[in-house]
Amino acid sequence: YSIQLSYWCDAGAMILTWVRGVQLRAVCDTNHPAPSF
Secondary structure, three states, X not given: OOHHHHHHHHXXXXXXXXXXXXXXXXXXXXXXXXXXX
16 A cells, blocks of 8 residues: 555544543543643
């Protein structure tokens, strides 16, 4: 496959990881309303 396809796959994985991290942080803030690190 092409390098561009690999780039998009890596970018998609990074975006999914970032979105999951934001959702996880939101859940943690909801369950524990303490200052987030």
